[in-house]
Amino acid sequence: MSKRVLLIEDEPNIIEAIRFILARDGWIVDTHSDGATALEAIETKMPDLVILDVMLPNRSGYDITRDLRAREDLADLPIMMLTARGQEKDRDIAAAVGVNHFMTKPFSNADVLEQVRALTAT
Amino acid sequence: MPMRALAGTRIRERRLSAGRAQADLARQVGISASYLNLIEHNRRRIGGKLILNIADALGVDSQILIEGAETALLNTMREAAASPEASEPEIDRMDEFAGRFPGWATLVGDQHRRIRDLERTVTILTDRLTHDPHLAASLHEMISTVTAIRSTSAILHDTQDIEPEWQRRFQRNIAEDSRRLAETSQSLVAYLDEAGRADSNFSAPQDEVDAFLEGAGYHFTALESVRPAAPETIVAGSIALTSQTARGLAVDWLTRYLADAKLLPLAQFERAAIEAGYDPGLLAQRFSCPVPQVFRRLATLPAGKEHPDIGLVVCDGSGTLVTRKAPPGLSLPKFGAACPLWPLYQALARPNMPTRSVIAVTGDRVRTFIAYAVSVVDAPMAFQGPQLFEASMLLLPEEHFDLPAQAALRVGTSCRICSENDCPARREPSILTDGF
Numbered sequence: 201m202s203k204r205v206l207l208i209e210d211e212p213n214i215i216e217a218i219r220f221i222l223a224r225d226g227w228i229v230d231t232h233s234d235g236a237t238a239l240e241a242i243e244t245k246m247p248d249l250v251i252l253d254v255m256l257p258n259r260s261g262y263d264i265t266r267d268l269r270a271r272e273d274l275a276d277l278p279i280m281m282l283t284a285r286g287q288e289k290d291r292d293i294a295a296a297v298g299v300n301h302f303m304t305k306p307f308s309n310a311d312v313l314e315q316v317r318a319l320t321a322t
Numbered sequence: 323m324p325m326r327a328l329a330g331t332r333i334r335e336r337r338l339s340a341g342r343a344q345a346d347l348a349r350q351v352g353i354s355a356s357y358l359n360l361i362e363h364n365r366r367r368i369g370g371k372l373i374l375n376i377a378d379a380l381g382v383d384s385q386i387l388i389e390g391a392e393t394a395l396l397n398t399m400r401e402a403a404a405s406p407e408a409s410e411p412e413i414d415r416m417d418e419f420a421g422r423f424p425g426w427a428t429l430v431g432d433q434h435r436r437i438r439d440l441e442r443t444v445t446i447l448t449d450r451l452t453h454d455p456h457l458a459a460s461l462h463e464m465i466s467t468v469t470a471i472r473s474t475s476a477i478l479h480d481t482q483d484i485e486p487e488w489q490r491r492f493q494r495n496i497a498e499d500s501r502r503l504a505e506t507s508q509s510l511v512a513y514l515d516e517a518g519r520a521d522s523n524f525s526a527p528q529d530e531v532d533a534f535l536e537g538a539g540y541h542f543t544a545l546e547s548v549r550p551a552a553p554e555t556i557v558a559g560s561i562a563l564t565s566q567t568a569r570g571l572a573v574d575w576l577t578r579y580l581a582d583a584k585l586l587p588l589a590q591f592e593r594a595a596i597e598a599g600y601d602p603g604l605l606a607q608r609f610s611c612p613v614p615q616v617f618r619r620l621a622t623l624p625a626g627k628e629h630p631d632i633g634l635v636v637c638d639g640s641g642t643l644v645t646r647k648a649p650p651g652l653s654l655p656k657f658g659a660a661c662p663l664w665p666l667y668q669a670l671a672r673p674n675m676p677t678r679s680v681i682a683v684t685g686d687r688v689r690t691f692i693a694y695a696v697s698v699v700d701a702p703m704a705f706q707g708p709q710l711f712e713a714s715m716l717l718l719p720e721e722h723f724d725l726p727a728q729a730a731l732r733v734g735t736s737c738r739i740c741s742e743n744d745c746p747a748r749r750e751p752s753i754l755t756d757g758f
Contacts, residue, residue, distance in 0.1 A: 211466045211469075211470060213470035213474060213495045213498070213499055214466065214469055214470045214473065216474075216491070216492075216495060217470060217473035217474045217477060217492075217495075218473070220477055220488065220492075221473075221477060224481070255462060284461075284462050284465035284466060284469075285462075305465050305466065305468075305469040306465065306468050306469035306472045306473070307469065307472075307473070308472075308476065309473055309476045309477065309480070
């Protein structure tokens with residue numbers, strides 16, 4: 201059975217590219233673009249992995265992760281963070297709130313695929 | 323080199339070096355030779371219009387006669403010694419150093435100023451890179467677009483059996499993103515060019531405004547007439563105001579000046595000021611206007627008349643100095659906080675309660691002033707917004723006034739260059755007593 205990825209990102213052409221490479225690898229890819237309703241989208245889709253941008257409209261990826269980790273049913277959900285902000289302090293914040301993997305933009309498709317596989321390997 | 327010569331002695335030195343007879347100079351400035359003789363031997367106080375006239379007749383800056391060129395140099399050297407990176411200069415031998423090696427001392431002062439300017443440039447550039455929202459948004463947009471292009475082009479390059487429909491879609495995406503990237507880049511370059519032109523001297527906007535006001539002697543004849551000039555016109559003609567922010571601040575300052583001038587017309591106010599002995603309380607009663615407005619009018623009286631040179635310091639609710647008109651003989655801090663004992667800050671804590679005190683400002687030479695202070699509250703958004711506090715302090719130099727019979731409060735300019743060891747308000751050590 202195919203695994204499910206929820207991509208939360210607001211840049212349409214990045215969404216299209218990531219959706220294509222993951223779908224070709226056999227993943228079911230759902231997408232969402234609004235930070236304020238991201239938690240509801242996660243609850244509805246129940247993905248095996250969340251790919252999360254930091255700078256989203258209405259709510260940051262850090263805040264979404266923090267809320268997610270506070271919930272017992274979602275505390276272990278793997279999160280891969282994509283961001284244009286790659287400074288040390290951004291990595292520190294991501295680690296502090298509970299992000300599993302931090303990847304800076306621009307990324308290579310191969311790296312995205314490799315990390316998605318690694319984070320969902322059982 | 324006499325480092326603490328008095329004004330009279332300086333006048334005598336300058337007159338002799340210019341080869342002028344005492345009677346000749348006295349005649350030129352409209353006083354008797356015997357009176358000039360008393361001044362030159364420091365037996366009569368001098369200030370106001372007379373010292374300006376003597377300075378003019380001798381062809382020197384009046385500040386040099388009032389304070390001496392050495393005071394400015396010593397102040398700069400003291401600032402240099404207060405730098406955090408300074409080792410342990412012999413503060414107690416600073417006078418001796420400046421006296422024996424004036425060229426080296428000037429070089430130390432010049433280099434300190436240069437370092438300070440460069441440090442400020444670095445701070446402004448760093449602030450711009452870190453906090454400029456337009457720059458941050460543009461860079462984020464560029465990185466996002468580059469990410470989309472990179473990922474999409476890799477798909478087209480690496481995927482052998484891509485469906486024609488997807489191929490067309492990705493090609494269209496790349497074309498869109500390339501256009502977007504070009505536009506963002508052009509917009510960013512234009513923004514940086516404009517910012518570079520506007521703030522090419524990297525001075526803080528408030529410093530530009532201070533330079534502009536000092537250059538005009540804090541008096542604007544064009545705003546005093548019945549058909550005054552527009553503040554924007556005066557600002558547009560200034561070369562001291564280079565950044566948009568500084569021009570905006572200057573327009574605000576002049577707009578307030580214009581309102582004050584309309585309510586307190588100059589000729590009427592000057593007459594009343596002389597009659598009232600420059601007492602701001604009496605003038606506020608006489609004109610039925612707020613005390614801070616009288617402060618501002620007194621501090622912006624035209625120079626070259628018989629008025630004393632009155633200082634004015636204004637701070638906002640955070641204590642930041644937003645107007646710095648220093649009276650002769652007093653240095654106001656340009657960076658960092660001022661002395662917390664200033665009546666200005668006492669007034670800030672007690673709005674609408676005017677105070678009058680005598681302050682003795684410590685330093686090389688103790689200067690005494692009558693300090694009037696008051697703070698007012700403004701609520702520009704009525705009940706809908708915050709209350710804004712502003713405190714003002716008017717400084718009348720002792721030479722021109724009879725001091726009230728009360729003990730002088732000893733204050734400094736800022737902790738680092740204040741020698742008052744036991745001051746309860748001290749927040750950091752002084753380089754004058756504790757070293758580093």
